[in-house]
Amino acid sequence: MLMLNTVNDPFQLSHVACFGRTLREYVEMFNLDLDGLKGKSVLDCASGPASFTAQAHRREINVVACDPIYSLPIDQIMLNAQRDIPACIRETQRHRELFERNSNSEDVDFLEEKLKALSLFADDYKKLDACKRYITASFPHMPFFDESFDIVLCANLLFLYSDVETGGILETSDFDYLFHHRALHEMLRIAKEEVRIYPVVGPNKERHPFIDELLEDKSFAQYDMQFESVQMKDIKGATQMLRIFKI
Numbered sequence: 001m002l003m004l005n006t007v008n009d010p011f012q013l014s015h016v017a018c019f020g021r022t023l024r025e026y027v028e029m030f031n032l033d034l035d036g037l038k039g040k041s042v043l044d045c046a047s048g049p050a051s052f053t054a055q056a057h058r059r060e061i062n063v064v065a066c067d068p069i070y071s072l073p074i075d076q077i078m079l080n081a082q083r084d085i086p087a088c089i090r091e092t093q094r095h096r097e098l099f100e101r102n103s104n105s106e107d108v109d110f111l112e113e114k115l116k117a118l119s120l121f122a123d124d125y126k127k128l129d130a131c132k133r134y135i136t137a138s139f140p141h142m143p144f145f146d147e148s149f150d151i152v153l154c155a156n157l158l159f160l161y162s163d164v165e166t167g168g169i170l171e172t173s174d175f176d177y178l179f180h181h182r183a184l185h186e187m188l189r190i191a192k193e194e195v196r197i198y199p200v201v202g203p204n205k206e207r208h209p210f211i212d213e214l215l216e217d218k219s220f221a222q223y224d225m226q227f228e229s230v231q232m233k234d235i236k237g238a239t240q241m242l243r244i245f246k247i
């Protein structure tokens with residue numbers, strides 16, 4: 001039987017939130033070795049207003065970000081993020097038991113980190129050459145050739161934004177098993193070496209049920225799927241990423 005996050009009053013959002021994390025948080029979610037990534041090509045899928053691309057680019061890592069919101073002007077992205085960041089914090093305050101953060105001062109730190117990400121993202125997004133780094137794209141079909149990037153990352157979209165009944169956080173979600181199956185095949189098509197996904201649990205702290213289905217799916221049998229512990233501390237129990245190696 002599937003355990004819901006909090007049975008009668010779940011943590012839930014009405015839509016995929018427009019907020020993004022910093023390079024420091026990406027390092028923690030994905031165990032990134034920034035020196036080792038120098039000269040590598042990285043695709044950050046569903047990157048939203050995260051500052052990973054802007055900050056990694058400055059460190060000579062060849063990162064491209066993709067997200068449907070890049071069809072929007074920067075002012076609209078800022079407005080969406082300024083609406084969604086506080087809304088997410090309010091929802092976490094209603095469900096302290098599900099998060100590592102448990103005080104208002106930690107919420108302020110969280111808010112400041114997200115605003116820092118937003119500001120670094122916005123500065124980079126406004127640059128003349130930003131169209132090389134920020135590509136409008138949505139799962140399940142991405143506009144990239146096969147094996148275009150050494151590593152493909154995806155944080156805080158897959159599994160998490162399935163519906164509450166399935167173990168995610170959306171009231172209702174189009175991200176069903178088939179969507180995840182297609183999205184994963186798409187990331188593996190684009191990646192030369194590996195795909196990393198974080199988190200692999202929803203707020204119920206259980207491994208998301210779609211993952212077991214993916215692990216058993218014969219169409220992924222040629223890939224090596226491994227779970228690896230990470231440093232990130234936000235959702236309780238979200239202590240692992242999924243790494244899928246092509247070679």
Ligand SMILES: C[S@@+](CC[C@H](N)C(=O)[O-])C[C@H]1O[C@@H](n2cnc3c(N)ncnc32)[C@H](O)[C@@H]1O
Pocket residue numbers: 016017018019020021022045046047048049050066067068069137138139140154155156157
């Ligand atoms: C919560 S944000 C995560 C941003 C970033 N990865 C991070 O962890 O900070 C989720 C992002 O997924 C994007 N998104 C929504 N539907 C998508 C889809 N079908 N394909 C790709 N990205 C999508 C949203 O626009 C949003 O920017």
